[in-house]
Amino acid sequence: MNESLSKAQRALIHYGKLGDPENEAIYQQIFATIVDHSLPPGTKLKEETLCEIFGVGRTRIRKILFQLANDNIVTLVPNRGAYVAYPSVAEAREVFTARRLVECHLVRVVAAEQQERARPLLEEHVQRERQARQAGDMGAAIRLCGEFHLLMAELADSPILGEFLRELISRTSLIVAIYERPPVHNCEMDEHASLIEAIAAGQAEQAALLMEEHLRGIESRLDLRPPRSQEVDIRKVLSKA
Amino acid sequence: MNESLSKAQRALIHYGKLGDPENEAIYQQIFATIVDHSLPPGTKLKEETLCEIFGVGRTRIRKILFQLANDNIVTLVPNRGAYVAYPSVAEAREVFTARRLVECHLVRVVAAEQQERARPLLEEHVQRERQARQAGDMGAAIRLCGEFHLLMAELADSPILGEFLRELISRTSLIVAIYERPPVHNCEMDEHASLIEAIAAGQAEQAALLMEEHLRGIESRLDLRPPRSQEVDIRKVLSKA
DNA sequence: TCAATTATTTTTGTATACAAAATTGAAGCG
DNA sequence: CGCTTCAATTTTGTATACAAAAATAATTGA
Numbered sequence: 001m002n003e004s005l006s007k008a009q010r011a012l013i014h015y016g017k018l019g020d021p022e023n024e025a026i027y028q029q030i031f032a033t034i035v036d037h038s039l040p041p042g043t044k045l046k047e048e049t050l051c052e053i054f055g056v057g058r059t060r061i062r063k064i065l066f067q068l069a070n071d072n073i074v075t076l077v078p079n080r081g082a083y084v085a086y087p088s089v090a091e092a093r094e095v096f097t098a099r100r101l102v103e104c105h106l107v108r109v110v111a112a113e114q115q116e117r118a119r120p121l122l123e124e125h126v127q128r129e130r131q132a133r134q135a136g137d138m139g140a141a142i143r144l145c146g147e148f149h150l151l152m153a154e155l156a157d158s159p160i161l162g163e164f165l166r167e168l169i170s171r172t173s174l175i176v177a178i179y180e181r182p183p184v185h186n187c188e189m190d191e192h193a194s195l196i197e198a199i200a201a202g203q204a205e206q207a208a209l210l211m212e213e214h215l216r217g218i219e220s221r222l223d224l225r226p227p228r229s230q231e232v233d234i235r236k237v238l239s240k241a
Numbered sequence: 242m243n244e245s246l247s248k249a250q251r252a253l254i255h256y257g258k259l260g261d262p263e264n265e266a267i268y269q270q271i272f273a274t275i276v277d278h279s280l281p282p283g284t285k286l287k288e289e290t291l292c293e294i295f296g297v298g299r300t301r302i303r304k305i306l307f308q309l310a311n312d313n314i315v316t317l318v319p320n321r322g323a324y325v326a327y328p329s330v331a332e333a334r335e336v337f338t339a340r341r342l343v344e345c346h347l348v349r350v351v352a353a354e355q356q357e358r359a360r361p362l363l364e365e366h367v368q369r370e371r372q373a374r375q376a377g378d379m380g381a382a383i384r385l386c387g388e389f390h391l392l393m394a395e396l397a398d399s400p401i402l403g404e405f406l407r408e409l410i411s412r413t414s415l416i417v418a419i420y421e422r423p424p425v426h427n428c429e430m431d432e433h434a435s436l437i438e439a440i441a442a443g444q445a446e447q448a449a450l451l452m453e454e455h456l457r458g459i460e461s462r463l464d465l466r467p468p469r470s471q472e473v474d475i476r477k478v479l480s481k482a
Numbered sequence: 483t484c485a486a487t488t489a490t491t492t493t494t495g496t497a498t499a500c501a502a503a504a505t506t507g508a509a510g511c512g
Numbered sequence: 513c514g515c516t517t518c519a520a521t522t523t524t525g526t527a528t529a530c531a532a533a534a535a536t537a538a539t540t541g542a
Contacts, residue, residue, distance in 0.1 A: 019319035078260035
């Protein structure tokens with residue numbers, strides 16, 4: 001067989017991007033730890049340390065860090081190493097803009113085409129999140145809250161937008177970790193509940209509106225004013241003395 | 242300094258994702274060759290061969306292939322190697338859906354907020370594309386046509402949506418290579434021209450509409466009927482004899 | 483004492499050697 | 513002649529050794 005395009009190729013055997021299941025597991029573990037705020041933004045991720053933790057060589061850790069960088073939750077600085085990403089205010093704003101665009105679209109599709117399938121799936125999920133929150137497991141709660149939004153892509157049968165949304169949601173976690181104002185309940189549960197109602201009723205526009213408000217609500221509970229700590233003109237500050 | 246978050250980190254030194262400029266150049270070269278249809282979908286990309294071509298070790302080629310896989314224009318099959326991606330019909334459809342969503346949004350923003358800045362930039366670009374086409378350099382024409390669409394993200398100052406769009410556009414190139422019907426002029430030049438008019442006039446809704454039609458036009462000139470070569474039920478076909 | 487410079491250590495980047503898996507080609511059997 | 517089985521070859525996956533760069537510590541001279 002001299003043919004360049006093999007059947008296996010067309011069949012699209014999707015193993016996750018890292019090929020090996022063990023690599024995938026390590027990736028997921030680091031990913032989860034970043035997203036649930038256990039590793040705060042800016043944390044240095046030294047290769048050697050990760051090697052020891054997971055008992056693998058540097059090659060594999062390197063591949064995983066590169067993947068995380070592609071997810072935009074890790075920043076790779078040449079010759080300096082990997083850090084948990086620290087999104088800027090501008091990035092934060094655009095993440096929310098993009099989320100509104102994508103999620104309003106998805107929720108509209110789901111409400112229009114998948115009302116019946118949606119309700120049980122979504123309600124079961126909200127239920128699980130409620131339980132995690134009551135049990136005090138905030139890590140799981142954050143993860144489940146993100147997954148709720150990802151379910152829209154699943155229901156709309158939109159893997160490409162889903163993958164993009166997955167990125168946006170994990171970046172949102174970092175943004176919240178950096179810019180949250182003291183008393184923040186990330187995703188209000190009752191907002192999810194009323195969203196489910198609109199979807200199940202097939203009210204696409206109403207659902208889109210609720211999603212829009214929901215996301216604006218999250219954004220508005222952050223402190224995204226431009227002039228943050230850095231950005232100070234040393235000259236002006238010091239010339240007062 | 243024991244601090245985990247360094248100043249260099251915050252400053253976000255964006256070197257391209259591959260760190261080294263030489264790696265970036267190799268990446269760009271392979272990327273361009275795939276997108277301009279020199280390497281057709283399904284082509285096997287053997288590591289050793291690429292090493293010889295570019296005179297570098299396998300480690301670096303590997304990183305570059307991994308990056309291309311993240312762009313979704315290369316598929317990595319575990320233990321089998323890298324292939325130029327071969328998007329399915331379903332993927333093709335979703336790429337166009339996502340493009341309509343993103344590009345209509347961007348063009349609306351540009352028409353509403355950047356009318357004055359937009360016209361000269363866009364017209365100069367269309368001009369260059371026209372020249373390439375007349376010179377018969379179809380590779381450059383394809384590239385420039387894609388860049389025209391990317392300019393919207395630039396003008397709208399939306400790097401995140403821009404990066405996503407960059408992916409979608411390069412995937413479109415593969416899709417066109419696979420599913421085009423005989424006489425296809427990829428992006429109609431005059432459609433771009435009327436789009437520029439609407440933008441420069443600040444007619445956001447009109448511009449969005451034109452973009453929508455433009456993208457639907459491209460999609461409609463493809464042959465995206467579901468039952469393609471594979472997908473045949475062997476039993477049914479053979480039981481007739 | 484403090485700043486600048488140099489030496490040392492640490493950490494990342496790349497090539498390469500070796501192991502594992504897949505492909506190819508050759509026998510062997512029906 | 514076609515099909516399976518097994519060996520030989522090719523190709524990918526990973527660890528590791530070494531080079532390059534950055535961070536840290538020590539030294540020197542005002």
